[in-house]
Amino acid sequence: MTDSKTKIERLDDLVFDNRFIRELPADAETANHRRQVTGACYSRVLPAKAANPQMAAYSREVAELLDLSKEICESAGFTQVFVGNRLLSGMDPYAICYGGHQFGNWAGQLGDGRAINLGEVLNRRGEHWTLQFKGAGETPYSRNADGLAVLRSSVREFLCSEAMHHLGVPTTRALSLILTGDQVIRDMFYNGNPKPEPGAVVCRVAPSFTRFGSFQIFAARGEIGLLKKLLDYTIRTDFPHLGEPSREVYLAWFAEVCRRTAKMIVHWQRVGFVHGVMNTDNMSILGLTIDYGPYGWLENYDPNWTPNTTDAAERRYRFGNQPQIAFWNLGQLANAIYPLIEQVEPLQQAINVYTETFTQHWQAMVAAKLGLNVYDPAADDPLNTELLIILQVVETDMTLFYRKLAGLVMDVELSNEALMLPLMEAYYAPEQLTDDYKARLGNWLRSYIKRVQGADIADAERIQSMNSVNPKYVLRNYLAQLAIDKAEQGDFSMVDELLELLRHPYDEQPGKEAFALKRPDWARQRPGCSMLSCSS
Numbered sequence: 001m002t003d004s005k006t007k008i009e010r011l012d013d014l015v016f017d018n019r020f021i022r023e024l025p026a027d028a029e030t031a032n033h034r035r036q037v038t039g040a041c042y043s044r045v046l047p048a049k050a051a052n053p054q055m056a057a058y059s060r061e062v063a064e065l066l067d068l069s070k071e072i073c074e075s076a077g078f079t080q081v082f083v084g085n086r087l088l089s090g091m092d093p094y095a096i097c098y099g100g101h102q103f104g105n106w107a108g109q110l111g112d113g114r115a116i117n118l119g120e121v122l123n124r125r126g127e128h129w130t131l132q133f134k135g136a137g138e139t140p141y142s143r144n145a146d147g148l149a150v151l152r153s154s155v156r157e158f159l160c161s162e163a164m165h166h167l168g169v170p171t172t173r174a175l176s177l178i179l180t181g182d183q184v185i186r187d188m189f190y191n192g193n194p195k196p197e198p199g200a201v202v203c204r205v206a207p208s209f210t211r212f213g214s215f216q217i218f219a220a221r222g223e224i225g226l227l228k229k230l231l232d233y234t235i236r237t238d239f240p241h242l243g244e245p246s247r248e249v250y251l252a253w254f255a256e257v258c259r260r261t262a263k264m265i266v267h268w269q270r271v272g273f274v275h276g277v278m279n280t281d282n283m284s285i286l287g288l289t290i291d292y293g294p295y296g297w298l299e300n301y302d303p304n305w306t307p308n309t310t311d312a313a314e315r316r317y318r319f320g321n322q323p324q325i326a327f328w329n330l331g332q333l334a335n336a337i338y339p340l341i342e343q344v345e346p347l348q349q350a351i352n353v354y355t356e357t358f359t360q361h362w363q364a365m366v367a368a369k370l371g372l373n374v375y376d377p378a379a380d381d382p383l384n385t386e387l388l389i390i391l392q393v394v395e396t397d398m399t400l401f402y403r404k405l406a407g408l409v410m411d412v413e414l415s416n417e418a419l420m421l422p423l424m425e426a427y428y429a430p431e432q433l434t435d436d437y438k439a440r441l442g443n444w445l446r447s448y449i450k451r452v453q454g455a456d457i458a459d460a461e462r463i464q465s466m467n468s469v470n471p472k473y474v475l476r477n478y479l480a481q482l483a484i485d486k487a488e489q490g491d492f493s494m495v496d497e498l499l500e501l502l503r504h505p506y507d508e509q510p511g512k513e514a515f516a517l518k519r520p521d522w523a524r525q526r527p528g529c530s531m532l533s534c535s536s
């Protein structure tokens with residue numbers, strides 16, 4: 001097909017088919033003031049006007065999903081539309097009502113406090129893509145906050161959504177990152193130091209932004225009619241393969257949410273991603289990674305690590321706890337739809353799907369990271385358990401260790417030092433490498449070599465398959481911060497450079513090795529690099 005068939009000519013040619021607002025009940029109140037919204041799934045609200053919008057970056061792959069050409073994306077009209085200054089015909093902006101458990105406690109109504117949905121684009125392939133601004137001003141759900149987002153958190157959301165997609169991790173996407181030209185006041189560490197920061201709007205894109213908390217709010221309020229409406233709508237639009245809604249289909253739907261969530265979490269554990277705020281309002285029913293706030297990437301392998309300073313005491317959302325938290329969150333979703341099922345037993349069976357799927361995919365993921373074609377529990381449970389301990393004995397960069405393991409010389413006769421040689425770049429403190437450590441790692445490497453040789457896997461095949469699941473490039477926390485430092489000076493070149501780099505995270509990309517290095521020492525304690533708060 002030629003470009004003219006697959007791309008639209010003008011922004012105004014975008015076709016909107018706004019199923020969510022057409023089929024679900026709207027809030028009768030239309031004024032934009034903060035309130036409890038009952039009897040409705042959403043409230044109509046207009047984006048705020050930006051004083052002096054400036055395009056910072058856009059994703060050409062997401063533009064393609066929307067049939068948008070490079071020329072359109074780089075036009076002044078695009079900047080005006082995607083900062084919220086001009087509505088296209090067919091856009092009908094709204095904020096969605098939802099609730100959620102925050103840090104384990106029911107928090108009541110939350111909702112799109114700084115997200116505004118513009119509508120659903122119907123592209124030329126017949127797909128629906130919901131456009132959603134983050135940071136375009138207050139909504140009825142803004143509670144005590146301003147509905148805005150600062151540049152630093154918007155750069156983080158924009159880059160990470162796209163990086164995750166290219167890593168093969170299910171995620172919401174990001175079309176554009178546009179500065180508003182307005183200043184936003186933030187107290188970054190909630191320590192009495194508020195200061196103005198540049199404001200920005202990210203346009204997020206996903207088939208749907210429905211969250212676990214979207215169902216929870218109606219169950220909590222006893223609005224069972226609305227609960228049923230939203231679930232029937234969700235099944236018909238996003239899960240049509242399950243058939244017409246019925247009690248059986250509700251259960252099949254819940255099982256599918258469990259399955260998708262399990263797969264998403266396994267991907268997070270594979271690439272070393274820590275979400276940071278796995279509240280039930282931040283859990284997508286499509287199993288997409290959603291709401292990039294104080295997330296982070298594991299540098300030295302530490303299952304207890306969380307980047308979120310707000311969670312520093314309890315570490316509820318630490319890396320190693322993410323699988324259990326997802327299960328807990330699914331339990332809350334099960335509670336929410338219980339009124340439509342009215343039996344505990346089938347819901348309990350459905351939630352077992354999470355554990356089964358998780359175990360199956362986690363084992364396959366562990367095997368793949370080690371270049372094995374199947375996970376053999378008898379051999380691989382002890383092999384992997386020992387490896388995960390070894391990775392914590394001394395500070396070891398997770399991404400580098402797995403990537404470099406592919407380059408191991410597969411000879412059990414080599415000395416410990418010779419075997420370790422390809423892995424040396426992964427160590428943060430080589431002086432910690434005692435003889436005991438070397439002996440322990442050497443033993444592990446020899447067991448690993450024997451396991452691979454026993455499975456008769458050719459070295460070229462092992463290397464290739466490992467390099468397709470163990471990324472060379474991830475959005476290291478300090479890299480995002482360096483791009484932010486520049487962006488705050490009006491220079492978006494590093495945002496573009498990282499976006500380009502992270503399009504091919506599994507490729508060697510000669511000349512880009514500097515981005516694959518372990519975290520430099522200065523970044524260890526620098527805010528934004530290892531510590532983040534929810535302030536964004």
Ligand code: AMP
Pocket residue numbers: 110111112113114115141142143145146147148149277279281282291293534536
């Ligand atoms: P989060 O934990 O960031 O997902 O946010 C929890 C809730 O707070 C959601 O309802 C958000 O929409 C809302 N929220 C977060 N930041 C802001 C803000 N700056 N203005 C208004 N609402 C916000």
Ligand code: MG
Pocket residue numbers: 281282291
């Ligand atoms: Mg959220």
